[in-house]
Amino acid sequence: MAGPIVEATRYVDVSDVEAVKEGEGTIVFVGVRRLALFRVGDEVHCIENRCPHAGGFLGLGRVEGCQVRCPRHDWAFDFTTGDCLSDPRYDVRRYPVRVEEGRVLVGVAE
Numbered sequence: 700m701a702g703p704i705v706e707a708t709r710y711v712d713v714s715d716v717e718a719v720k721e722g723e724g725t726i727v728f729v730g731v732r733r734l735a736l737f738r739v740g741d742e743v744h745c746i747e748n749r750c751p752h753a754g755g756f757l758g759l760g761r762v763e764g765c766q767v768r769c770p771r772h773d774w775a776f777d778f779t780t781g782d783c784l785s786d787p788r789y790d791v792r793r794y795p796v797r798v799e800e801g802r803v804l805v806g807v808a809e
């Protein structure tokens with residue numbers, strides 16, 4: 700089962716795409732919310748930074764392919780689908796992303 704995806708009502712410019720490196724997470728703020736960006740080639744994916752298990756910062760986790768490992772208890776998440784691969788009850792929320800003119804835009808619902 701995939702993690703829920705936010706139905707965007709607007710897109711927020713959060714980063715230069717070149718600042719989002721492959722193989723590591725990038726934490727950005729939208730208001731008071733922390734989100735984690737991950738890049739695979741030309742695509743950028745965005746999930747909630749807060750691990751749904753116990754609040755680890757997924758943006759600081761170890762990245763392997765399309766997976767990130769939570770730094771707190773090493774659970775694996777697929778950041779392209781939001782799937783928690785360690786326990787499907789803990790899928791993580793995803794945010795839609797657009798890359799336009801070198802900028803990363805994240806969709807939020809507010």
Ligand code: FES
Pocket residue numbers: 750751752753754755769770771772773774
């Ligand atoms: S807080 Fe992320 S796996 Fe426990």
